[in-house]
Amino acid sequence: MTSLRSVFASATAIVTFSLTVPTVSWAEQPIPVVATFSILGDMVERIGGEHIALTTLVGPDGDTHVYQPTPKAARSVAEADVLFMNGLEFEGWLERLAEAASFNGAMVVATNGIVPIAFEEHEDEHEEHDEHEEHDDHEEHDEHEEHDDHAGHDHGTFDPHAWQSLDNAVIYANNIAAGLAQADPANASAYYINRAVFVDQIVALKSDVDAMMGALPADKRTVVTPHDAFGYFAAAYDLTFEAPQGMSTESEVSAADVAALITQIRRDSISAVFIESITDNRMMEQIANETGATIGGTLYSDALSGETGPASTYLDMIRHNATTLSDALGS
Numbered sequence: 169m170t171s172l173r174s175v176f177a178s179a180t181a182i183v184t185f186s187l188t189v190p191t192v193s194w195a196e197q198p199i200p201v202v203a204t205f206s207i208l209g210d211m212v213e214r215i216g217g218e219h220i221a222l223t224t225l226v227g228p229d230g231d232t233h234v235y236q237p238t239p240k241a242a243r244s245v246a247e248a249d250v251l252f253m254n255g256l257e258f259e260g261w262l263e264r265l266a267e268a269a270s271f272n273g274a275m276v277v278a279t280n281g282i283v284p285i286a287f288e289e290h291e292d293e294h295e296e297h298d299e300h301e302e303h304d305d306h307e308e309h310d311e312h313e314e315h316d317d318h319a320g321h322d323h324g325t326f327d328p329h330a331w332q333s334l335d336n337a338v339i340y341a342n343n344i345a346a347g348l349a350q351a352d353p354a355n356a357s358a359y360y361i362n363r364a365v366f367v368d369q370i371v372a373l374k375s376d377v378d379a380m381m382g383a384l385p386a387d388k389r390t391v392v393t394p395h396d397a398f399g400y401f402a403a404a405y406d407l408t409f410e411a412p413q414g415m416s417t418e419s420e421v422s423a424a425d426v427a428a429l430i431t432q433i434r435r436d437s438i439s440a441v442f443i444e445s446i447t448d449n450r451m452m453e454q455i456a457n458e459t460g461a462t463i464g465g466t467l468y469s470d471a472l473s474g475e476t477g478p479a480s481t482y483l484d485m486i487r488h489n490a491t492t493l494s495d496a497l498g499s
């Protein structure tokens with residue numbers, strides 16, 4: 169049991185200490201921050217270092233699309249000085265959580281300043297969609313019964329999976345560093361130094377990934393995954409990603425979607441399909457069985473792996489995905 173006297177004594181000791189050693193202050197306590205999901209959490213950890221105490225709400229292998237906040241999550245949010253989110257409606261549950269927790273810290277939207285990909289742009293990649301002239305409202309596209317993979321309408325206007333572009337990761341890093349520096353000015357220089365180190369690592373990785381993806385043969389540049397999470401990666405490397413499920417893992421998959429994909433895999437002689445760490449992969453196994461395509465490996469889309477997995481950091485995740493694609497599709 170801690171007595172009142174000892175609490176008072178220790179408080180006095182701390183005050184005395186901070187008076188005699190002015191460089192140590194209350195500000196040296198790591199600031200409590202929350203990141204919504206593991207990929208963003210890793211970036212925040214890298215830039216915040218020992219100056220932050222981080223809670224990540226949706227951990228490794230977790231699915232942010234279908235996450236349901238816990239009371240513990242609400243307590244973490246209530247105590248946080250800064251709340252880092254992806255934005256682009258990835259965290260549909262966050263606004264209610266922040267309200268319920270009476271969050272009054274700073275909110276940092278990591279995708280601020282990126283060029284978002286409208287999810288319609290993905291559909292333009294489907295030849296069957298040529299007849300869509302404007303693509304401005306899915307609600308009016310009911311007549312396209314074969315392509316209702318976005319029928320869930322539980323996503324926003326834009327593809328939220330922006331972290332799959334390494335160029336965007338630099339913008340995430342900038343936003344994170346600026347958010348931390350604003351919340352904790354005493355350590356601003358540390359945050360900006362950590363940001364610079366991280367950005368150097370991103371740039372180095374990008375040159376490796378550029379080389380791997382650039383070497384993929386022209387007829388091996390279509391990638392089939394369970395959910396549509398790689399639009400930014402596809403755009404960066406002139407790849408085409410096909411997915412029976414839409415942007416969100418919440419979307420229903422229709423038999424017609426699967427059948428259309430099977431037809432396409434056969435027609436285009438697509439040799440490998442990929443599974444994801446966060447999705448139910450029975451559908452992809454069925455598609456592989458029916459088409460003779462092999463399972464090319466596991467891609468990490470919306471979450472990191474655990475510590476012992478191949479994608480336990482953002483940089484490892486991108487490298488793992490690129491290597492997996494290169495191994496399965498390279499000649």
Ligand SMILES: [Zn+2]
Pocket residue numbers: 233329395396397415416417469470
């Ligand atoms: Zn997703």
